[in-house]
Amino acid sequence: MLMISPRMASGMQEKQYTPSLLSFFIYNPKFGPREGEEEKKILFYHPIEIEKNEKIRNVGLCEAIVQFTRTFCPTKPAKSLHTQKNRQFFHEPEENFWMVMIVRNPMVEKPNKDGKPPTVEYQEEEIIDSVYGSVLQQCYSMYKLFNGTFSRAFEAGGVELLTQKLEKFFYRYLQTLHLQSCDLLDVFGGISFFPLDKMTYLKIQSFVNRVEESLSLIKYTAFLYNDQLIWSGLEQEDMRILYKYLTTSLFPRHTEPELAGRDSPLRPEVAGNLLHYGRFLTGPANLKDPDAKFRFPRIFVNTEDSYEELHLIVYKAMSAAVCFMVNSAVDLSREFCEQLDSMVGPHLTLLASDICEQYNVNRRISGPEKEPQFKFIYFNHMNLAEKSTIHMRKTASVSLTSVHPDLMKILGDINCDFARVDEDEEIIVKAMTDYWVVGKKSDQRELYVILNQKNANLIEVNEEVKRLCATQFNNIFFLD
Amino acid sequence: MDPNSQQSGNMEEVKIFDPSILPPCLDQIDLAYSDSDVLSENHCVNEDHRMPSDPEGLLDSADPTSEESNQPQEPSSTDMQKLDIDDDRPLCAGGSETDSGKASEDSALVDNGQDDSSEFVVTVLARGKMEEQGMGMKGASSPLCDTPLGPPSHRNEDVTAESWRQHRKHVFVLSEAGKPIYSRYGSEEALSSTMGVMMALVSFVQSGDNIIRSVYSDEHTVVFMQRGPLVLVSVSSSRQSEQQLRNELLYVYNQIVSMLTQASITRIFEHKKNYDLRRLLAGSEKILDGLLDLVDSDPSLLLCAVHCLPLASSLRDSLSQILQKAITPNLVFSILIAKNQLLTIVQEKMVIDDARLEPADLHLLLNLIGASSAFQAGEIWTPICLPSFNPDCYFYAYISYLDPPECTVCLVLLSTDKEAFYSVAECKRKIEEAMQAQNALNAISKAHSYSVSQVGVSDLRHFMYKPFDVPDNHRQLTQFTSPEMEAPYGSEEEQTRLLDLYRDMHSRIHSTSRPLKLIYHVAERETLLAWVTSKFELYTCFSPLVTKTCAINAITKLLRWIKKEEDRLFIRYPPKYSTTPNPSKSSRDGH
């Protein structure tokens, strides 16, 4: 992506290019071990227009790099390759299956006088490995959520089936990657939890229990409100990737019809059923139409042990969304959906307005929050809870942060430092712009605070953060 | 004299330096190419005998004209030996092949262009042939291949052993042709395959109009650096930043330049891409080993500054005066070192007008001395190049210890005249006499590093302080001060760990893309603070439970103490002398 930044008064401008995807491929060296068979190794390659020999060369380089690093540590081979122009990330999600993502380094194009071609300067220190490495890992997780593992596909239908699935999935998924705005949150891949009082939480829990009792086909349930998680019956890792899918892909596609204007095309969806606001986000878009065909997306969970394939039913009423997961062997009929709709619809609608009311009450009580004053990011490794007051909107398409990207990179650096040791640590830095960044790690939790207090000294900064921790985090962070 | 010419390659204008820019070794190389000199030709053959695992050597002397071909090299891991002889491939294809299947491919290699050969290389590598062939053991089993020089330190280490892999930092130096030049651990022979792979990776990325920088894995960082015809690779589990590792490789490169000069290296490889630089570096492995040990254990290389021995300024001044008076034409630097730290350095006025002796050069010089301390009763006279000063010409260094047999006080006099030994030695005698008259050696023996307790701050465990605002800043040798490392950093392991922590902070503070002004790091075993201002750079280490208030107070006290002691801790006003340049008596005269 190109961003123009006017720099020179002369009217000639420097052009700043952000990181972008150069190529992405998946290979398995065992599929083409002999001379002349190299092409067979390649299971997926983007961009597809690349000439065959060049694909083979690029894959060969990755193999060579991985092999070379095995010389020094056979069990922990290469994770990334840095070159002047790009970065290559390697990930082996399943034995012998390798995924490689090549990202072009950000660069600056400086115009030259006298009609000479502009000089290109690559910025080699901008991309943080942990961030983009996480993005690559997430590519696999997302694929696996909807397609199961590579090895199972290979077992079921050989290379043909596998390549088909990869092509179908990645062709679309890669288009959703927005590499110019990846940051620390991609490393965490966390889940935003909706803050609830105990009463309401119990109501939700009992609701889920009742539905699961009545509709015994339902294996797992997850309950979200406003893009935030409240309850999940899935394993953590599965919920994590499902959450990402829901909040960055599914939900943004279905804005609330009841919030739409009178003339909005979304309006008709609501017509006819004034008993509740519930509707299916996956599956039947319009229950009224008996001829309309529908299907539910299939997801794969617990791939490490029980390996389950499930239908994903996402049902929403106002701001509350519930996911019901049913064994995919079951054929979900229209009758089932109608049953679900009539049972869940009204209850969920009530529950949604309850939650809304309770939330407003809580806000009134706690008063104007001090939160917005503090720019911070919080993450808890144990439950994956994440909170950021820096990101204004985080969807697949854009991540707007209220701080300079360089500061986000500093956060990324501190996170890397924390990852090196298990013990609790604190790192405070003062940037060249005089912003202060405070990073705290305590007992599986990480907190990053950015302070724009140029004339503050270390002691004052410490006091500020102490105050934040006291109000927001109940002093769970060890402070001096 | 045009001071700018000192830095440019324009040798003609440089009067004060040794106009005989031709470094000693280059004469030898040139002779090797002409058939007229019996001596060197024989010498060539001798060398080849010494490296029997290098088949090219035999063909080399048999067919000197083949050197002229500029066929590009694409060595592969398995076929390292064969691809080495790219110049002579038509002669050897189908010759001593270990894998018959390869023979035809090799000739195919010759016919096809560079792209195809790199494709071949990569597919060969990718098939893990290297693993099948036992990772670079080729040549190691050869009974003829034993290191003829030096004690069998880690040169003969088994490179397939886990212990070899476990080394904290490997450094490899190879030529663009993939020929091994140096390896810190293990012999170059045993590692020629591995080095071949490295070169293949460099070439492959290069062929895509790109430059390889580094490879990261969980345990290691591999950093590549190319300088002229040499490729240097560091494989480190020290978790240092890429920039730092690359700076360390630059030190290694510069140490090689200090022995051969950059001009020679360039010329040698221009003339002969296949040249085995080990011929010229034989016996110098210890010097490079020593440098890498220093890199890990001595913060002066990290800070790019010189550590001075704390000394009463009156004593230091009198020593400087002694050096200032003992001069001779063409003498440019007089350096006095005690206990591996700088006592004083006196510089020639004209030489230093716009240029100055860089700490990096001094580190290289000190390392060279440290690696050659065997002959402590003698006086050494050796050519040495100071790469940051001028990478293409030699100084001549006179090195002598003033206090045998303890040998802790070393005098180094640098001249531009290679014939000047006797007059420079005379300077030493004058210096010796004057020092004896003042009983200087006795006073020096009493000088030593200080303990951090002298600062009088309880929580402070250690620090490193490097000032920027010094008198005559642009002419000054950058210095730093630091106390002894004491408990809990008494063991080598703990000292390395502390230095690693400093190194981490240094790399963050000096990051090229997002530098910082201050880092405060509270960890389990210590609390560290690093701080850069326009006036100084400071690294401090406290006990882990120190409060921020205490730390800040401690630093204030420390800065005050340093200011009070600065005359003792630093060379404040580097003295100068003037020696009228003589037309240099060099090999131009012939003999």
Add this chain to the structure above:
Amino acid sequence: MSLRELKVCLLGDTGVGKSSIVWRFVEDSFDPNINPTIGASFMTKTVQYQNELHKFLIWDTAGQERFRALAPMYYRGSAAAIIVYDITKEESFQTLKNWVKELRQHGPPNIVVAIAGNKCDLSDAREVSEKDAKDYADSIHAIFVETSAKNAININEVFIQISQRIPVIDADGSAVKGFKLRRQPSESTRERTCC
């Protein structure tokens, strides 16, 4: 007693033991882990020879190839050259022959040449026979000794023999010049009288 200064240089392949020989001669000690010499090392030792004091000004040169071209600086003006080889390494003997050629072509015409076959304590690993070496030394009228710096064998011998062969200074203080000053052609057989 009169004092004479005799400039002597040591030449030879790297690792043959030049520094060890000098170290043994000057300090009477031996370091098995001695570092390769860089450049050249200068030491002096004064011994009594008959009724004179001979002060040897010894240039111990580095044998590494990169220092080769500096050698002329040291052998030029030397009264004697001790060329050292390692009896356990045939190549070092070949190198020695090259040094002899070089001295003949470029060295001072009067120079006394001594050939020292060092490491004679390692006779089990011998590659150069004493006879061959002695024959060669005789053919060029050079002193020949097999030495061991490690075990202090024949080290002083070398220097004594050099003292013996150095030309006597006659009454007017000039050395007797017993040779023609023209350079010796490299290929011709020489009538080289003993220095």
